[in-house]
Amino acid sequence: MPDLGATWALPRLLGRSRARGMALLGERIDAAQAEQWGLIWRCVDDADLPCQAQEIAQRLARASTAAARDTRRMLDAASTNELARQLDQECASQRVHVGGETFNAACTRFLARAPHG
Numbered sequence: 001m002p003d004l005g006a007t008w009a010l011p012r013l014l015g016r017s018r019a020r021g022m023a024l025l026g027e028r029i030d031a032a033q034a035e036q037w038g039l040i041w042r043c044v045d046d047a048d049l050p051c052q053a054q055e056i057a058q059r060l061a062r063a064s065t066a067a068a069r070d071t072r073r074m075l076d077a078a079s080t081n082e083l084a085r086q087l088d089q090e091c092a093s094q095r096v097h098v099g100g101e102t103f104n105a106a107c108t109r110f111l112a113r114a115p116h117g
Contacts, residue, residue, distance in 0.1 A: 012079070013039060064102035 002010070002023050010019035014037055021027060035043040044052045060068065070093045078086055097103055 013037075064097065064100070066100075067097050067102065070097070 007019075007023065010022060013019075014022070018037065022029070029037070029039075031040065031043040034040045042052075074086070074090060074093060077089065081089065
């Protein structure tokens with residue numbers, strides 16, 4: 001018997017057929033299959049893991065903490081919100097972040113890279 005919410009999450013992530021196969025037959029999948037099915041974001045070789053983890057950590061460290069937090073909240077809310085509510089919440093969250101220091105710095109970096117014609 002699956003636990004930790006697997007009977008709720010797996011059908012939503014994989015579809016009913018795959019979820020039933022995994023749960024009823026106890027079949028395991030490897031990391032490449034998990035990536036293909038959308039259970040994980042990325043699969044990397046063991047040897048590449050430290051470098052990949054460091055690169056991702058550095059990218060996240062450069063991001064706005066508040067924007068990352070709100071993005072995670074919005075992604076979590078998407079599974080229970082109707083589209084109209086999600087759009088309203090996105091709009092409200094974007095209003096908070098647009099014009100902030102991190103946003104302005106990102107715009108400056110983007111404009112510096114843009115071809116001038």
